[in-house]
Amino acid sequence: MSPISEAVLAFDGPTPRVVADLRSVSFEVEHVREDVEGVYSDRDLDEAYQLVMSNQITGDDFKELIGESRYNAQTLFFDDVIVFLFPSDRYDAVFASYDYDDAFPVSGLVNAVAEARATE
Structure with a gap:
């Protein structure tokens, strides 16, 4: 398990729905919350991995375009779910996905992961 996944799972806040380490050619699901276990098939997970990784590749181009060298997290807000993509190494x-409401501690989680990444 990566240090970032460990930081996400150790965060003192809501329990994540799913946490996965995404690598350039594979992924490893590190955590699935009991109430969503069985909701996603292997095919669903593989398709999600392909979509997320294609976004990671274009994300490097976007960082260059806006003049930033590193970002702490990408977030996707849905009606009831929030998704975080925390970059580690290139690609x-x-x-990490969570149930979402207005009280979700977005900056607290991002800061906790950024601190964990700084100690690597």
């Missing part, structure tokens, strides 16, 4: 990332 590697950690995927």
Whole structure:
């Protein structure tokens, strides 16, 4: 398990739905919350991995375009779910999804992961 996944799972806040280490050619699901276990098939997970990784590749181009060398997280907000993509190495990332409401501690989680990454 990557240090970023460990930081996500150790965060003192809501329990993640899914946490996965995404690598350039594979992924490893590190955590699935009991109430969503069985909701996603292997095919669903593989398709999600392909979509996320294609976004990671274009994300490097976007960082250059706006003049930033590193970002702490990408977030996707849905009605009831929030997804975080925490970059680690080039084309590697950690995927974490949570139930979402207005009280979700977005900056607290991002800061906790950034601190964990700084100690690597």
